[in-house]
Every structure is written in C-alpha cells, then in structure tokens.
Amino acid sequence: MSARRPPRALATLGVAAVAVVCLPLVYLLVRVGGAGAEAWAVLERPRTVGLVARTLALMAAVVVAAVLVGVPAAWLVARTDLPGRRAWAVMLSLPLALPSYVLALALLAVSGPGGLLGLPDLTGFPGALLALTLAT
Numbered sequence: 001m002s003a004r005r006p007p008r009a010l011a012t013l014g015v016a017a018v019a020v021v022c023l024p025l026v027y028l029l030v031r032v033g034g035a036g037a038e039a040w041a042v043l044e045r046p047r048t049v050g051l052v053a054r055t056l057a058l059m060a061a062v063v064v065a066a067v068l069v070g071v072p073a074a075w076l077v078a079r080t081d082l083p084g085r086r087a088w089a090v091m092l093s094l095p096l097a098l099p100s101y102v103l104a105l106a107l108l109a110v111s112g113p114g115g116l117l118g119l120p121d122l123t124g125f126p127g128a129l130l131a132l133t134l135a136t
Helices: 008-035 037-043 046-079 085-097 100-110 124-135
Strands: none
Touching: 008 037, 046 085, 046 124, 100 124
C-alpha cells in the first residue's frame, strides 16, 4: 500500500503557515543569543526563578484539575445514559470556544468585593487555576 502525498500547493501552504507561527520563537532565540551574559543574569534572579516555579506549579495543577474534571465528564457523556447527553456534550465543549482570558475576566466580574454574585475573591493562584481549568 503506497502512502498518498498531499498536493504540492497544500504542502507549501502548510510549511508557510508553520514558518509564520514559528517566527516569534525564532525572534526570541535570536534576541537571547545576542544578549550574552546579561540575559543569563536576569534568568538567575530569585524573582525570575520564583515566577518560573509558580508558572510550572500552575501548569501542573491545571493539568491535574482538568483531568479530574474532564475525564469523568467525557465518560458520563460518552458511556452512560445521562439524560440530555447531547446537551451536556455541547455545554461541556463550550469553554473551548471562549478564549481563556474572557473566562478569567468573567470570573473576576462575578467574584470579590463588588462582584455581581458576591463569590469569594478569585484572584491569584486559585483564580488562575479555576479559570484555566474551566477553559481547558
């Protein structure tokens, strides 16, 4: 069985799209390469190390929370006789259509002092965890 190759024009467009998406990364690598010792000094600052550590902790927490929410929800929709299964499938996929920053701003609007729903303050790590988990 021979593998079909995509048309040359489609392959060219695909490579061009990937190149455009990679431009910011290439730019950053060129800038860091030309920065020399100053860039490494910034990366070694305690504040920078702390920010990177918190970012990695948030990433790990969001992955765990998204799996704990998403896998049971997917199982309920796909493998059970849940009433309104199709409606649940649509509602559970709606956060994928919203940018995460829109969801984060909506959570800020309904929480904290003066929030529309009077929910507890959802800022900092817990707020970011909730917003990113719901968006994921």
